[in-house]
Amino acid sequence: MSCCDTSTSSPGALPAGDGGFGRAERLGQVRDVDGRGHCRLSVPDISCGKCLGAVERALSDCEGVVSARANLTLRQVSLVLRSPGTDPKPALDRLGAHGYPATLIDFAVPSDERVDDTARGLLRCLAVAGFGATNIMLLSVSVWAGAEGASRDVFHAVSALIALPVVAYAGRPFFASALTALKGRRLNMDVPISLAVLLATAISLVETAMRGPHVYFDAAVVLLFFLLVGRYLDQLMRAKARSAVTSLARLASRGAMREGPDGTVAYLALDQIRPDMVLRIAPGERIPVDGCILSGVTDLDRSLVTGEHAPVSAGPGVALEAGILNLTGAIRMRVLRPAEDSFLAEVSRMLEAAEQGRGAYVRIADRAAQLYAPVVHLLAALTFLGWFVATGEWYPSLFIAISALIITCPCALGLAVPVVHVAAAGRLFRQGIMMKDGSGLERLATIDCVVFDKTGTVTTGTPVVADGGPDLSEDRAVAAALAARSLHPASRAIAATGDALPAPVEDLRETPGCGVEGRVAGRRARLGRADWVAEIASGALPTASGPAFALEGGPVSVFTLSETLRDGVAEAVAAFRAAGLRVEILSGDGAGAVEAVARKIAFDAVHHGATPADKIAHLKALQAEGRRALMVGDGLNDAAALAAAHVSMAPGSASDAGRMAADFVFTREGMGAVTDAHRIARRAARQVRQNFGIAIAYNCVAIPLAVAGYVTPLVAAIAMSGSSIVVVANAIRPERRVSAKDPAPAARKAAA
Incomplete structure (x- = not known):
């Protein structure tokens, strides 16, 4: 199996041919971040560590591009442009010229699970390859059983009639990817695979035409079948690995009902919602963008934000994050931020950046993948020449070289980290x-x-008042009224202790760094820093620390605060x-x-x-x-x-x-x-090391066996598929749960 394949672009993507900035700007696909333009490109042909380096190098000196970071699992590129007005089309054209056709993705919609035409296409190819392999193997059994002469030639001819359309159809994922790579003057994993399948088929056709005793249609078709099995399983495992991104995308609303100034209601798509708009959210709907409740009372499922699934009551003034679920009541909300700056979009971008870092392990895998293409072709050529010189027979030598082409796979190394x-x-x-x-x-x-x-x-x-403060309830009420004027956490704690005020506090004002001051019945009152409060008080300054309060001419009282x-x-x-x-x-x-x-x-x-x-x-x-x-x-x-x-x-x-x-x-x-x-x-670090060990061990064992002639193309295909699947399966295997109530097991796991 190869990790290289073609796939469809994401929904809402802008075709490269329409990639001018005018339309991209209208769709909100280039956003302003600190004076720079940021956009995402869907690049379906990104398929391994070598592709990451090729894409980033292609864009390194592109007009208007400040930086580019490719993402293997999402098959995307994050671009930073010189300014929000910079046209991204030169980057699209540059990638297309290097064999990586790209499309712009709308920032307003979090990355959703792809419309999986690729997986469905692979399944169809797999079915065709399985049908062809079954029938050709039945015909081959007759030849293996001793059919000779005209009977053998007929079986070979029928095998050819089955194999040619099967190879043409089932091999499309590999042939298309290889052709795109060669047009871009680069090599990828599917070039040697396509070469191996086509060589086996061509040799078999020549043998059939010359009525030779041996054909290899069964090897070519069964090879495709196992490669497609591995490719399809790889697709499923990749989807499982990034299930957090796709499950988060399902929480994104596609739009909402907007209330106009005249009270009329109309549906707006997500990318058309702007700050200060008023939206109506019915029970059972998710909040589309960040905002706050204007009217209505409801219960909210805020588990996306807090991790707690218990419903939370909410009314006017309560802040709302995009993605939380409105459970019981209809509400009106005011939009605070556009969709691309919402909580849900921020979380989605964090998840999508999970594998974009270039840590030590990633750099090792990238270098290994970049060396693959020249090394594997040179190895196959030397294998063919060595066997041909040793035996003088080019058919067996060619088939051993084909096995070497197939079995040497950097996929496991390329997938080990991301x-x-x-x-x-x-x-x-x-x-x-x-x-x-x-x-x-x-x-x-x-x-x-x-x-x-x-x-x-x-x-x-959030501090709370533990003790202290004025003894008289009237004075505590004055202190609470002063505290209500300030947003300081200590002031909010004191304000929560006050009762109804017997007389209003006048001339309230806050002095930064000191506290709050006002007048009650002509007397000044202060709440804040002890030395500042003492300026209007009488008597000794208390030694206790904390916010102080005093009425003019009275004693200084100190509130003792405690923190939770x-x-x-x-x-x-x-x-x-x-x-x-x-x-x-x-x-x-x-x-x-x-x-x-x-x-x-x-x-x-x-x-x-x-x-x-x-x-x-x-x-x-x-x-x-x-x-x-x-x-x-x-x-x-x-x-x-x-x-x-x-x-x-x-x-x-x-x-x-x-x-x-x-x-x-x-x-x-x-x-x-x-x-x-x-x-x-810690667990991820162990898995990365395990994956590197699996990948290195596989190649150290498989390559010598293939070069020595002990591996057929069919076995090589199975081995290559298996190595990548084992690496992916190791990364996504379930974790043994550790009780959060018992710190000792958690400590033991952390120390492991």
């Missing part, structure tokens, strides 16, 4: 974790140190430490707040009062010690540290900058996602 990364991305997605880059998966598997930020990561970031630990954080830290990893907390908060958390969780090291620059310096110091640190953080001040770390993770609630800088984003509430990601990364 199929593992795609399968791992699917496992991570099912655990509520999005992976941005396959190379991040490799780096996560090698960590020996974990560094946690505190607020929003180890803790939920994120679910599963203690278990996650324990599991990492049990696995032999160093675990630290690195926070910009004061010593008191950080030490309070450290008393609840046993960290190996505690660092407080760290600025963003301090965090980067600490990570670089760890790197200088030879450590490979995983940074887990969420805030804007963590973005630089997340980018500087060996590998990084951020919760879905993190700031936009934090999510963009992180290699992984998890949407689950609990911190168990971090240990799950590490476990899956």
Whole structure:
């Protein structure tokens, strides 16, 4: 089996002939990202590691192209253009000239499962090849049983009449791919396969015409049959490996009912929905784009975002992410972002990027695949010459060379890494974790140190009032009214403790870095930093730390706040430490707040009062010690540290900058996602090493046997198909489940 094949383009793709920018712009197929143009191309003829390198090299100096990254499993290319107005047509033309016809894909629609004409076509070819192989083998049995003379010639002639149309039809996937490659002045896996099938058929026709004793129609047709079996199984396994991408695509709505300014309702396709539009969502429909509820009350299935399947009540003002399911009530929503910038599109792009990283293992596989074409043809030629010189017979020599052509297969090497990364991305997605880059998966598997930020990561970031504050309920109500003026997390906690105010607070204003001030019955009232509040108060300043409150001329009261630990954080830290990893907390908060958390969780090291620059310096110091640190953080001040770390993770609630800088984003509430990601990364690394071992062992055994003449073309086809299927099957085999409630087994698996 070969991993090279032709396939159809994705739905909504723009034919290369219509690839001018004008239409691409109208369809939303080139999008603006930080002043650059971004687009995706469907390239069906991308089929192995060698193709990835050829495509990227072809586009490296193309007019208007800043960078290009090819994706093997999706058979796509992500292009970064000089500007959003850059015409992508030169890139389409360049790829077409190199034998890789390409089409533009609409960004507004997440990658869906292909209309699988290729799989259906392969199945038809397989049926034809099976029919032909069965009948030709029956005729061959008669020849093997001793038929001679005219009877043998008739059997050969009937075999030829069956074989010619069967080879012509069933061999189309291989012949078309080989022809496209040769037109582009390149070689791919299907060139030697096509050469082997055509040579066997041509030799058999010559033998039939000359009434020779031996023909090989059975070998040619059965060879095609087994190659097609392997090709079809490969298609099915690839589809299973990227099931997370395809299942996510099924969650994408194709459009929604828009409410016009006059109250009229009309259906709009997804790519026509724009920010500030008002949509009506009926029960049972999925949210098409990100937005917020304007009116209506309903229950939502937010499992795509949170991983929790329990329905969540929602009403006006609640934010909605694309892909979540409206369960019970009709709602009206206002659109916040277009489809290409929605939560669902962002997650889809993360999944599709799973195998695009160029880690160490990928680079090894790419180099091996690039050497394949010249090496295998040279090997086959030397095999033929060697046997011909040794025996003087060109028929047997040619058939041994054909076997060598077929059996040498870089497919297993080419698939060893990407199929593992795609399968791992699917496992991570099912655990509520999005992976941005396959190379991040490799780096996560090698960590020996974990560094946690505190607020929003180890803790939920939502403080609560534990004790303290004014004794009089009237004063607490004033403090709560002042707190309601601020968006600071501490202020929100204090505001939640207040009762109805006996008298209104006037002249409310917030002083950045200090707090909130107002007037009650002519007296000033302040809530905020203790030294600032003390300016209007009397008496000694309390020694307790926390937000302070005072009425003019009165005493200073201090609110004691406590933070809630994120679910599963203690278990996650324990599991990492049990696995032999160093675990630290690195926070910009004061010593008191950080030490309070450290008393609840046993960290190996505690660092407080760290600025963003301090965090980067600490990570670089760890790197200088030879450590490979995983940074887990969420805030804007963590973005630089997340980018500087060996590998990084951020919760879905993190700031936009934090999510963009992180290699992984998890949407689950609990911190168990971090240990799950590490476990899956370790398992993926083991699978990659196993796949490399399988591929290398196969070629080391198969090639010498084929060159020595111990392998027929039929056996070579079966062996080549089997090697690739074993590699793919190893990557997608089920994982033994580990209970999240028991950290000890998780730790043992992480340490394995």
